[in-house]
Amino acid sequence: MAKAPNGPLGALNGKLHNLVFYVLNGQPVVRTIGDPGKPSRNQLANRQAMSVTMEMVSRISEFTNVSFELEARGTVRNAHNLATSYIKKHALKGEYPNISVDYSKVILSNGNLPGANDLKIEKKKKGVLVSWDPSGQYNDTVMILLYHPLEKTATSVINACRRDAGSYFIDLYEQRVEEPIEAYICFKSANGKAISDSTYIGNLNGAVESPEEIRQKQNYVLVKQRFDVLETDYLQQMKDNRGNPVNSKAFRSLEREYEVLKNKLEHLPGKPG
Structure with a gap:
């Protein structure tokens, strides 16, 4: 009731x-x-989009609770709502059932404080070094987020240093230094009343492959292995017959499969490089 x-x-x-x-x-x-x-395909796509979004949002809440606090203040929305909305609307790629996050388009803050130029991230022996052009309001607070998509976890540095420091070193254990890292930065005023737009610094160690990309590569390997066996047999029989097709049903079947797989490999996704 x-x-x-x-x-x-x-x-x-x-x-x-x-x-x-x-x-x-x-x-x-x-x-x-x-x-x-029974859900429609659009409903299934929306569910996967939300699932992929929440997988990241739930890991970066320590950062977004601060970075979206100003935007959420005085509204019926909270930092979690804003992070979810921005990532789901602007930072997803692919079609169902292969939707994933486009890390270069992730938004972690919105504001009118100036950002920074010359952003860089460098891998060091025991962590990563993030650097930027230190010009601007010298005492702004630097906020840095490192997202680790392989482990689906994040390293949040809410009060890294002041803007005029120009760089900040983040300690990471050895395994994490070698895994894919997606890096972001934003600046918050010293009085906490203003924040900049977040900026994607870049990726270290390459992107994590999606399940679909892994499946495509595995499928390509299997088809290529079968083709290599057929090619060896086909070319040997052609050589034995002085470059002429062998007049037999077995050879014609071999030749047909050889040509089909050769053409298939030219257009099959998952090819190395």
């Missing part, structure tokens, strides 16, 4: 048939419950 404590025109609270009414951050909300039936 749903109740209307503020009168018939007020917000409902409770359950009514397959609807649940409640108040979230001061705003009335309604959602459905029960079995929604």
Whole structure:
């Protein structure tokens, strides 16, 4: 049973048939419950997009709770909502069922504080060195996020140093230094009242392959192995017959499969390099 404590025109609270009414951050909300039936392809795509988004958002909350705090202030939204919305809308690539994050388009803050130029990330023996042009408001606070997609975890440095330092070294254990790293930076004013847009610094150690990319490479290897066997047999028989096709059903079958696989390999995704 749903109740209307503020009168018939007020917000409902409770359950009514397959609807649940409640108040979230001061705003009335309604959602459905029960079995929604078989999902459509668009629904499946939306679910995967949300799953991929949340996989990253849940790991970077220590950073985004601070980087989106100013934008969320005074609204019904919170930092988690903003991080989810920006990544889902702007930083996904691919089609269902192969949706993944485009790390170069991830947004971690929005503001009017100036960013920085000459951003670099360098791999060192025991960590990474992030550097930037130190010109600008010298006492701005530097915030750095390193995302580790292979482990699906993050290294957040909320108060790295002041802008005028120009660089900051982040300690990482040896294995993590050698794994893929996606790096981001933003600047927050010393009084905490302004923040810059986040900037993607870049990638270290190459990108993590998606399940679809791995499947394509494995499939290419299998087809190439089969082709190599056929090619050896085909060319040997041609050589034995002085460069002329052998007049037999078995050879014609071999030649047909050889040509099909040769053409297939030219267009098959997953080819090395």
